[in-house]
Amino acid sequence: DFSSEVSALETALHQSMAEEGPVPVVAVVGRPNVGKSTLVNRIIGRRQAVVEDKPGVTRDRVPYDAQWSGRRFTVVDTGGWEPDARDRAAAIAAQAEIAVQTADVVIFVVDAMVGATDVDEKAVRMLRRSHKPVILVANKADNQNIENDTVSLWSLGLGEPFPLSALHGRNAGDLLDKILAAMPPAPAIIENAPRGPRRVALVGRPNVGKSSLLNRLAREERAVVDSVAGTTVDPVDSLVEMDGEVWQFVDTAGLRKRVNQASGTEYYASLRTAGAVEAAEVGVVLLDASEVISEQDQRVLTQVVEAGRALVIAFNKWDLVDADRRIFLDKEIDRELKRIPWAIKVNISAKTGRAVDKLAPALRKALDSWEKRIPTGTLNQWLTALTQATPHPVRGGRAPRIMFATQAGVAPPRFVLFTTGPLDAGYQRFIERKLREEFGFEGSPIEVSVKPRK
Ligand code: GDP
Ligand code: GDP
Numbered sequence: 001d002f003s004s005e006v007s008a009l010e011t012a013l014h015q016s017m018a019e020e021g022p023v024p025v026v027a028v029v030g031r032p033n034v035g036k037s038t039l040v041n042r043i044i045g046r047r048q049a050v051v052e053d054k055p056g057v058t059r060d061r062v063p064y065d066a067q068w069s070g071r072r073f074t075v076v077d078t079g080g081w082e083p084d085a086r087d088r089a090a091a092i093a094a095q096a097e098i099a100v101q102t103a104d105v106v107i108f109v110v111d112a113m114v115g116a117t118d119v120d121e122k123a124v125r126m127l128r129r130s131h132k133p134v135i136l137v138a139n140k141a142d143n144q145n146i147e148n149d150t151v152s153l154w155s156l157g158l159g160e161p162f163p164l165s166a167l168h169g170r171n172a173g174d175l176l177d178k179i180l181a182a183m184p185p186a187p188a189i190i191e192n193a194p195r196g197p198r199r200v201a202l203v204g205r206p207n208v209g210k211s212s213l214l215n216r217l218a219r220e221e222r223a224v225v226d227s228v229a230g231t232t233v234d235p236v237d238s239l240v241e242m243d244g245e246v247w248q249f250v251d252t253a254g255l256r257k258r259v260n261q262a263s264g265t266e267y268y269a270s271l272r273t274a275g276a277v278e279a280a281e282v283g284v285v286l287l288d289a290s291e292v293i294s295e296q297d298q299r300v301l302t303q304v305v306e307a308g309r310a311l312v313i314a315f316n317k318w319d320l321v322d323a324d325r326r327i328f329l330d331k332e333i334d335r336e337l338k339r340i341p342w343a344i345k346v347n348i349s350a351k352t353g354r355a356v357d358k359l360a361p362a363l364r365k366a367l368d369s370w371e372k373r374i375p376t377g378t379l380n381q382w383l384t385a386l387t388q389a390t391p392h393p394v395r396g397g398r399a400p401r402i403m404f405a406t407q408a409g410v411a412p413p414r415f416v417l418f419t420t421g422p423l424d425a426g427y428q429r430f431i432e433r434k435l436r437e438e439f440g441f442e443g444s445p446i447e448v449s450v451k452p453r454k
Contacts, residue, residue, distance in 0.1 A: 024073045024183040025063070027099040029127075030109035031119050032080025035139040039109060039166040040064065040077040043176065044377060063406070064377040068176040073183065074376075076103065081123050100130045105182045112138035112150050112163065124156050133182045135175070138163045142170065197239060197248040198367060201276040202255070203304070204286030205296040206269065209316040211255040212350035213286065217242060217359075243360035251276040270299065277303055281411070282310035282366050282443075284359070289329060289347065290320035293336040301340065308412045310366035310444045311343045314359065319349040342436060344443040366443025371410050374439055379415075380404050386434055392427050400452070402431075414447040422452050 026043075028036045044064045063074045078096040100106050108127055110120050127134050138150035141163035153161035162178065164171045202210050217240045236253035239246055251272065277283050283304035287297050304311050315321075321329065337343065344366050346358045383405050392399040400421035408414045415435065417423070423431075432448045435441075 024104040025102060026066075026073055026075045026105045026107060026179060026183075027078060027096075027103035028075065028107045028109060029078050029081050029096045029100060029123065031082065031111070031117065031123070034080075034109045034111045035166045036080075036109050037077055039107070039137070039139065039164070040075055042166050042169060042172050043068075043075050043179075065375045068180060071180055071183075073179075081126075082119060097126060100127065100132060103132060104184055105179060106130070106132045106134045107137055107179070108134050108158065109137045109139050110153060110156070110161075112141040112146050112153075112161075115149075116153055116156050120156065124158060127158070134158055135178055135182060136161050137175065139166050141165055142168060197246045198282065198363065199248045199250050199280045200363060201273075201280035201283045201304070201309070202249050202252065202286065203273045203276060203283055203300050204316075205294065205300060208286040208288045208297075209350045210286055213314075213316065213348070213356070214238060214240070214249060214252055214255050216350045216353060216356060217249075243357065245360065247360070247363070250279040270303070273300060273303055274307075277307045277309055280309060281370065282312065282363055283307075284312045284314055284363070286314050286316050288317050289315035290317045290325065293332050298336070301337075301343075305340060305445050308445055308447075310363075310370040310412070311340065312359070312362045312366050312443060313337070313343045313345045315345065315347045316350055318347045318354055319352050321347075342442055342444070362443070369441045369444035370412050372413055372439070372441065372444075373410055374407050374413075376406055379407060382438055383431075386431070390430070392423060395424070403453075412445045412447065413441060415449070417448065417450045419450055419452050423450050 028040055030036050044066045063076045066073050066075045076099045078099045079093070081093050081096040106127060108123065110116060136153065136156060136158040138147075138153050138161040141147040141150055142165045147163040150161045150163045162171070162175060164175055166172070202214060204210055218238065236251050238249040238252040238255075240249055241247075254272070285297075285300050285304060287293060301311070301313070315329070333345075344362045346355060346362050348355045348358065350356070383402060387402050392401070398421070400419050400423055402423075403418045403420065405415055405417045408416045417428075417431065428448060428450060432446065435446065435448065
């Protein structure tokens with residue numbers, strides 16, 4: 001029963017890895033009360049969390065994101081390993097063993113003040129079988145005297161004991177260096193990595209003002225650039241500089257040439273939109289603010305949302321909107337755009353140039369949300385508090401529990417909830433809503449899926 005919880009953990013780890021190449025996993029194992037959680041808190045750089053001074057205290061075991069010297073890794077805090085334990089404690093021991101099997105590096109923690117115990121020796125046999133690199137940490141070496149005594153731990157046969165005080169941070173930096181050295185090559189964190197221009201799909205039904213806007217942008221925000229160093233741009237795309245940045249408007253050949261608007265059926269228009277949206281990272285859906293939001297407008301919006309792209313809605317022809325129309329429009333927006341309250345909205349006029357400069361900041365904000373990553377620890381702390389305050393309603397005497405969550409990917413953000421059973425649709429929507437309330441994601445769709453334990 002508990003082991004399926006463990007395999008869910010395993011799946012979560014691999015999912016988060018799939019996104020950006022393998023992020024090495026470091027498992028922290030050892031008897032109860034040797035200071036594993038204290039060490040994990042030290043590694044992830046959080047201020048001392050509350051740890052109960054009681055053997056076998058079970059806390060939620062989740063993977064945490066960590067980084068050191070510009071390298072990312074995942075650290076897994078495991079429950080106390082007790083070889084002959086029964087019931088829940090046995091399950092925790094099994095969990096630790098699986099964590100070892102899935103890890104790239106194992107930190108085996110012993111209590112320097114206690115020295116090696118029988119249980120530690122049994123753990124060593126289990127670690128040997130795993131053939132994983134093991135770092136033997138002699139924790140609670142708070143001072144030089146205790147540190148000197150740690151030589152006796154050579155007897156465990158795991159090489160040189162590494163003296164540490166997880167509580168006070170003594171030797172913690174050196175330990176992190178040692179952990180990195182034992183890891184397989186990890187992806188480096190590249191800040192401000194050079195990349196091509198952001199790709200924008202400018203879409204909307206005929207006559208909303210797409211060509212007018214593109215022409216306005218090309219004229220006002222400096223001429224359309226033909227080439228940008230290091231990028232290859234499809235000839236059907238337009239490069240436009242807005243707000244000091246070059247943006248790639250995809251598949252705009254038709255707009256630039258102002259081809260006969262009447263040509264082509266709506267079916268072809270929709271195919272064309274789909275292609276542009278697919279090629280883009282963010283969609284600007286242009287609506288004609290002087291007219292009612294039509295079904296055709298809705299279809300274009302749906303195309304962007306279903307493709308999982310960031311979304312900015314631009315209400316064009318704002319110069320035609322008077323006070324009366326404004327009131328109607330507000331009501332329409334409430335009614336017609338209820339399903340996408342998170343879309344970023346700007347009110348512009350391609351004709352007069354009104355607020356066209358708001359477009360670039362809106363696009364940036366939407367793209368930031370689209371690529372946002374919530375650290376696993378932060379996500380789970382928030383979720384634990386939320387589900388404690390508002391648990392899943394009880395159905396037939398039982399309520400499914402969310403064990404933990406992980407962000408499986410970005411662009412758009414995708415979350416997976418690992419649960420003990422299926423969630424009510426209403427409760428899942430509640431989690432989604434709260435997720436947005438807490439973390440934002442303005443301008444981006446997000447996906448939340450549930451993996452019930454089998
Ligand atoms: P775990 O059960 O292995 O996760 O152990 P905890 O992290 O919960 O720690 C158990 C107890 O040992 C707590 O009271 C910690 O404050 C204490 N502890 C952890 N690290 C150190 C250390 O380096 N020195 C000392 N003196 N106590 C420590
Ligand atoms: P497209 O089919 O979406 O590319 O739309 P066009 O750019 O061809 O514009 C359709 C019509 O709307 C043209 O007559 C434009 O002059 C007009 N138009 C576009 N933008 C605006 C605007 O902001 N205000 C007003 N009043 N008219 C606009």
